[in-house]
Amino acid sequence: MKNEGEEGGKELGELAIRYSNHYHGKISSIPKVPIKHLDDFSIWYTPGVAQVSMEIAKDKELAYEYTWKWNSVAIITDGTRVLGLGNIGPEASLPVMEGKALIFKYLGGVDAIPIPIGTTDKEMIIKVVKSLEPAFGGINLEDIESPKCFTLLDTLSREMNIPVWHDDQLGTAGATLAALINALKITGRNKKDTRIVLFGSGAANIATARLLGAAGFDFGNIIMVDSHGILHPEREDMDNLMVTNPWKYELGITTNKIRKKGGIQEALEGADVVIAASHPGPGVIKGDWIRKMEKRAIVFALANPVPEIWPSEAIANGAEIVATGRSDFPNQVNNSLVFPGVFRGALDSRTKRINEQMIVEASNELAKFAEEKGLSTDYIIPRMDQWEVFPRVASAIAYSAVKFGFARISKSKEEFYANALNIISKNRNIIEKLIEIGLIEDIRRG
């Protein structure tokens, strides 16, 4: 398990170019109603469709019954923070958003439409996204720079009547929490007393800190570290943060109750857990620093493509559990474990919003799933190939939407699970069948 996976990135990139050029995009729309004759359009389209429109005009909620709204999600980006590539613009973000739509479909059975938009202006984005509400059952914000992404998520969640999600914040935070819950179980820790260092204060770790608070961790035991060092109330840039990044500012006040100062090295002394989402490593976290953490330390080194410290080095220096963002190491903390199920559940319950407590429920469900399969230091979070996890997450989200009074549809958790399982299985079957009969060509076969 040493320094694997460094090669291969270039080769995959070349294949991606070749396939993209062959398929000219990864998704398309296909009908789900039978069309055998042009006369059929007199029902699917005019004149028959007018009756459907008139019904919806009388009761907008009927759009969920008579159209695809119930299963559709808009993937919105302004292209300002795409993967690790930075601000590459909306057009260049499209292949990434198409990939996201593909995961939505394959793992969540969701019809997701990429919508990269041609403005980076915050107010304009808010206007555009709000105006999309009639057409979609949910909004997925993607690859938008920080701190703008916080304003967008908070404002749109508050002002829209369909769920709004920002995956770079909430998806990552949800998966991290799930893995942490199980890591605490293995190392015999409780939430309240666990001292956690969050290394990197971008969108993912700010969201993780907030989610940890919602999950019952003590904010005072969390220490946040960014490029200026440990965050504390009297740090020089706090006044500026109050204006430019109020979310980070707030955490500067509420975290770090012992008022520790210094850098990452000082922060790690005596810490139980480090959750790093900072810069690609290796060597961003040193083995020596891990040695100064508490015994049975938990190390999440989540930077991609290379974790802040190689798992083998962390373990050699005393870490008991290591998680990364990569699939070629054990314990992959991957937002794709979260968002397909979250949206499946959000759409199935037709929830108006997704709050932090609902994400905690989803994380608990993920953690429980792994526990049922049998926890070990190499297995604290479900793997992506355990696809039954997605309807489980869906049922947790949908049922908590009912509990919080956000759902337009009320069912039991078991009913939501059966429903999600059915939709996800059906969509996977369609894709498999289309490949099998050659309507989706598989050029990789030859």
Next chain:
Amino acid sequence: MEPIIREMKEEDIEQAANLLLRLKKFNSEHDPLFSLVHNVEEEVKKYLKQAVKEQFRDAYVAEYQGKIIGIILADIIDRLFYNPRKEVRITDIYVLPEFRKKGLGTELLRELAKIEKKKGCSVITVEFPTENLVATKFFKGEGMRSIISIYGKIIE
């Protein structure tokens, strides 16, 4: 939390200077015309020493458990041509981040107004960088309005 608001004393200057320095640094973020001088720390202390002594400048602090957590400084101005004649103009007001959102800024402002009213001031004003929108919101919330504008540029 019940801080004491009282006049600034000579022995407060070391701690108060830190708060004033933070404010000046924050101001410098808003406009290049507020770029700090190289010896700003020294100047801040000198300024506070004067404020403690001078008649035309008043300085108060909020103290909590022996720590200075807020400051307010104001000049007393004679408005030669206008009524009311005597004005108290806040030049600096600052509360440490940890102690914000607890009404301490309001308390400092109101306490200053109360004291200066007794000394004959009928108008209270405040100056801050135009781009400081947090301050705009705060003072508007205290019932104040913009009454004068200062425009500026570097002379080439």
